Each structure stands twice: as C-alpha cells, then as structure tokens.
Amino acid sequence: MSYKIPMGPYHPGLEEPYKLDMICEGETVVDAELNIGFNFRGIEHLAETRNYVQVIALMERVCGICSFIHTLTLCQAMEKLTGLEAPPRAQYIRVIMAELERLHSHVLWAGIAAKLMGFKTMFMTCFALREKVMDVLQAISGNRVNYSMNHVGGVNRDIEDPIALVPMIDDLEREMMRTVIPIFTTSSTARSRCAGIGVLTHEKAVSCAVVGPTARASGIAQDLRRDAPYAAYAEMKFEVPVEQAGDVRARLFVRALEIIESCNILRQALAKMAPGEISSAGEKLVFATGTATSRVEAPRGEVLYSVTWKENSRNPARVHVRTPTYANMPAVRWMVRGARLADTPLIQASIDPCYSCTDR
Amino acid sequence: MIALENLREKLGVAEPWVESRGTYWLNPGMATVRELAQAMNSAGARFVTITAYELPGDAGFRLEYHWDLQGCLLGVPFQIAGKSPESAKIESIYDLSEAADWIEREVHEGFAIEFTGREYEPLMLKPGDKPGVNLREAPAQDNPAPSLPGQKEVAQ
Numbered sequence: 108m109s110y111k112i113p114m115g116p117y118h119p120g121l122e123e124p125y126k127l128d129m130i131c132e133g134e135t136v137v138d139a140e141l142n143i144g145f146n147f148r149g150i151e152h153l154a155e156t157r158n159y160v161q162v163i164a165l166m167e168r169v170c171g172i173c174s175f176i177h178t179l180t181l182c183q184a185m186e187k188l189t190g191l192e193a194p195p196r197a198q199y200i201r202v203i204m205a206e207l208e209r210l211h212s213h214v215l216w217a218g219i220a221a222k223l224m225g226f227k228t229m230f231m232t233c234f235a236l237r238e239k240v241m242d243v244l245q246a247i248s249g250n251r252v253n254y255s256m257n258h259v260g261g262v263n264r265d266i267e268d269p270i271a272l273v274p275m276i277d278d279l280e281r282e283m284m285r286t287v288i289p290i291f292t293t294s295s296t297a298r299s300r301c302a303g304i305g306v307l308t309h310e311k312a313v314s315c316a317v318v319g320p321t322a323r324a325s326g327i328a329q330d331l332r333r334d335a336p337y338a339a340y341a342e343m344k345f346e347v348p349v350e351q352a353g354d355v356r357a358r359l360f361v362r363a364l365e366i367i368e369s370c371n372i373l374r375q376a377l378a379k380m381a382p383g384e385i386s387s388a389g390e391k392l393v394f395a396t397g398t399a400t401s402r403v404e405a406p407r408g409e410v411l412y413s414v415t416w417k418e419n420s421r422n423p424a425r426v427h428v429r430t431p432t433y434a435n436m437p438a439v440r441w442m443v444r445g446a447r448l449a450d451t452p453l454i455q456a457s458i459d460p461c462y463s464c465t466d467r
Numbered sequence: 468m469i470a471l472e473n474l475r476e477k478l479g480v481a482e483p484w485v486e487s488r489g490t491y492w493l494n495p496g497m498a499t500v501r502e503l504a505q506a507m508n509s510a511g512a513r514f515v516t517i518t519a520y521e522l523p524g525d526a527g528f529r530l531e532y533h534w535d536l537q538g539c540l541l542g543v544p545f546q547i548a549g550k551s552p553e554s555a556k557i558e559s560i561y562d563l564s565e566a567a568d569w570i571e572r573e574v575h576e577g578f579a580i581e582f583t584g585r586e587y588e589p590l591m592l593k594p595g596d597k598p599g600v601n602l603r604e605a606p607a608q609d610n611p612a613p614s615l616p617g618q619k620e621v622a623q
Contacts, residue, residue, distance in 0.1 A: 187489065316566030398531075437568060
C-alpha cells in the first residue's frame with residue numbers, strides 16, 4: 108500500500124519554503140510531486156515599474172545568496188542595450204566578486220549538507236569558514252548580502268589593495284584542503300550518507316537540461332565561464348570539475364573542487380587587475396529599443412536575463428529571469444525515486460536549491 | 468558555425484541566423500515549434516527557457532524559445548495572433564523537451580496562453596484561481612479555465 112508523506116512547505120531540512128510530496132511504499136519513495144510558489148513576489152512585473160537605477164536594486168533582491176550574480180547578469184544585458192562596456196578593471200572586480208560569492212555559496216551549502224548528514228561539527232567548521240569570505244565581501248563592498256556593486260557600465264566600488272586579499276584566499280584554501288575536503292571525501296559518515304544516493308543519470312540530466320554543479324556531477328561538462336566567457340573570465344585559466352556518478356557524493360565533490368578552482372581564479376584576478384577606471388557610464392543612459400539577453404554562471408548554474416526596452420523609456424518593458432534552481436528543481440523528482448525516505452532531505456538539498464530565485 | 472547551418476537546413480528555413488547582442492536568432496518561417504524542438508534535440512542543444520511578451524493592442528504575444536548549443540545562445544521567436552482564449556494557443560513541446568514543463572506552466576499562468584497537447588498541474592507560481600492575471604497588461608477576460616487550487620490548498 109502506498110501513502111503520501113509531505114516534506115514542507117516548512118521543514119527543518121528546507122532553507123526556504125517549498126513542498127515535496129513523496130509517494131512511498133514502506134520506507135521507499137516511488138514518486139514525488141513538487142509544489143513551489145510560496146516565495147512568489149511578482150518581481151518580473153515589479154521590474155516593469157522601476158527605472159534603470161531602481162531595477163538593479165530590485166533584482167539584487169531576487170536571491171540573498173547570489174545577489175551579485177543577479178545584478179551582474181542584468182547589468183550585462185542593459186549594457187548591450189546601451190552600447191556601454193565596463194572598463195577592464197571593473198571586469199576584473201566583477202570576476203572577483205562573482206568568485207567570492209561562489210565560495211560563500213558553496214561553503215554555506217557544504218555546511219547545510221553536513222547538518223543534514225548529522226555531522227554538526229562540520230556544519231560549524233563550514234560556517235566559520237564562510238564568515239571569512241563574508242568578511243572579505245564586506246571589506247570590498249561594505250555589505251554582507253546585497254553588495255550594490257554593479258551599475259550599467261561598471262562597478263560602484265574599487266578594490267584598492269587587491270594583493271591584501273591574497274592571504275585570505277590562501278587561508279581559505281588551506282582550511283578546505285586540510286579539513287573540509289578530506290572529511291567529506293574520506294569519512295565513513297559522509298560516504299555512507301552520500302554515495303550511491305539520489306542518482307541523476309547522465310541521460311536524465313540531459314533530458315531535464317539541468318545546469319551548474321548538478322549537471323557537472325552527472326557527467327555534463329558545461330560551464331558558461333569557459334563556454335561563453337563574460338567579464339574577464341576569458342583571461343583566467345581554470346579547470347571545470349566533472350564527475351560521472353550523478354549521486355549526492357558526486358555533487359559534493361564537484362562543489363569541493365570548484366572551491367579550489369575559485370581560489371585559483373581569485374588569485375589570478377587579484378594579480379592581473381589592470382589599473383584604470385571602474386566605470387564607463389555617463390550621466391544619462393540611452394537605451395536602444397529591443398531585447399538583450401545575458402547569461403552568467405552562478406554558484407548553482409546558469410542564470411539568464413532577457414531585458415526588453417522601448418525607446419525613450421526609463422523603465423524596462425519586460426525583464427524575464429531564468430534561475431538555475433528553476434532548471435534543476437524538476438530533476439529532484441527523478442533523484443528521490445527509489446530512495447529511502449530518510450535520505451530525501453539530503454537529496455533535495457544536494458542541488459543547493461534556492462526557492463526565492465525559483466519563485467521570484 | 469556548421470551546427471547552426473545544419474539546424475537551419477533541417478528546418479527548411481531560408482533566412483540565415485542573425486547574431487544580435489550575443490544571441491543567434493532564427494526566423495522560423497513555416498517551421499512549427501515542435502519541428503524546432505525535434506531539430507534542437509537531434510542537434511544536442513540544451514533547452515534554456517521561453518520568454519513571453521505581450522504585444523500592444525490585440526496583436527497577441529511573442530514567445531522567444533531559447534536553446535544553448537555548444538555555448539551559443541539561440542533564440543527563435545514565434546508569434547501568437549490574438550489574446551482571446553480561442554486564439555492564444557501554441558503547441559506544447561513538453562513531450563519532446565521535458566525541461567520545458569515548468570516554463571510552459573509559468574507562461575500559461577502569467578499570460579493565459581494555452582500550450583496545446585498537454586495537461587496542467589495546479590498553479591505553480593501565482594496563488595489564486597485564474598491564469599493570466601500576473602504579467603498581462605489587463606487581466607485575461609472570459610477565461611474559461613476552471614478554478615484551480617490556491618497556495619493554501621496546495622500546502623495542505
């Protein structure tokens with residue numbers, strides 16, 4: 108006899124509200140239904156009522172974790188419509204901010220994953236590490252969450268002494284290599300909770316068109332930083348970690364390796380930063396009529412913004428946002444099929460879901 | 468790009484791809500959205516999203532379908548003539564591209580556009596009871612859609 112077990116919309120295993128109804132036979136999940144919309148704020152409609160300055164502040168609030176990425180993607184699209192290009196130094200600052208955001212997002216995810224595994228010491232270790240990244244973000248931008256760094260044609264704040272940030276990167280990488288990665292990869296607790304669990308096969312990952320670490324953990328080697336470089340990524344040398352197993356452990360490995368790659372990119376960007384202006388914007392922006400689309404590799408995967416402007420308007424006519432969790436979330440249904448009920452909180456968390464992004 | 472030209476030939480489209488602001492656009496001509504989805508699948512392109520736009524007056528809607536092919540963002544626009552429930556329709560590609568499920572549901576909810584050949588599960592994003600009240604200039608009139616469960620009912 109099958110029965111339905113709801114997880115959410117409010118559940119200790121969820122960072123934000125959504126609902127996963129699991130149809131179980133005994134302890135085994137045979138199917139699942141997803142319900143989202145609990146964070147719906149109508150942001151796409153609100154964007155049509157904001158001018159080109161206000162809309163940046165609004166879209167920064169789509170997501171608390173990757174707020175910089177949202178303004179970066181929006182500003183890149185708006186730059187295509189205005190014909191402006193951010194100066195080289197601003198492009199480097201954008202790379203640095205984006206990688207710091209990826210670091211704090213991945214370390215936060217590692218902490219939450221550890222908590223869901225019942226590994227609370229590791230949760231504390233990860234959050235202590237994340238604080239170090241947050242301190243740097245605050246030192247650069249003055250803020251811990253919504254950084255207000257981007258505007259059309261550049262960035263709002265310079266990094267005056269980039270080399271001073273290198274010891275922090277070294278310290279973070281050392282701690283990851285010494286503590287977090289060995290424990291996640293070798294401890295029997297982590298292995299028993301993650302290996303062979305929540306498998307998303309390569310075929311299903313292709314069919315669901317998943318993105319980011321979720322795709323790379325199922326053998327899909329895609330990363331916009333390499334495949335369609337933006338900001339100063341074309342000048343960075345880095346690897347794109349790919350795993351084949353498609354289970355929770357593979358998703359964990361991919362993120363752990365991406366932390367190391369982010370440290371590597373950060374060191375390059377800090378060392379190569381060209382002197383010069385951080386903005387090319389004049390006093391008044393003139394937008395061309397039409398649509399521009401921009402994509403960025405966020406910590407969770409590809410973010411897309413389609414921005415449409417009408418002549419002589421201060422407001423966008425349409426802003427459409429496709430976030431990575433929106434692409435990844437439907438695949439959770441396939442990940443939990445056949446899983447034990449007790450593993451499902453960790454499985455759904457393994458895509459690092461963000462429902463504020465998804466619902467908008 | 469050879470892959471792009473192969474796609475165009477497969478669809479029987481005479482006009483070339485046009486690069487604009489980093490996106491490669493194709494006017495689909497007589498090709499249907501389902502033929503396009505099949506061609507994209509066989510080319511190994513990844514479905515990205517559908518962006519819907521409401522056109523002024525009674526001109527209907529424009530749906531821009533996006534795929535990624537080897538890092539290139541492709542865009543193919545389709546026009547929907549009219550905004551009434553009888554005319555605001557386009558074929559669903561959900562059975563050809565599983566990834567289109569949520570965005571078809573979202574566009575249906577936001578603009579009251581009917582994707583034919585598929586069933587809809589309860590409202591995904593907008594709590595309430597009627598599609599077409601979120602992103603349209605004026606709420607969809609005379610919408611025959613039955614009352615759908617709101618957020619609280621889904622949560623129970």
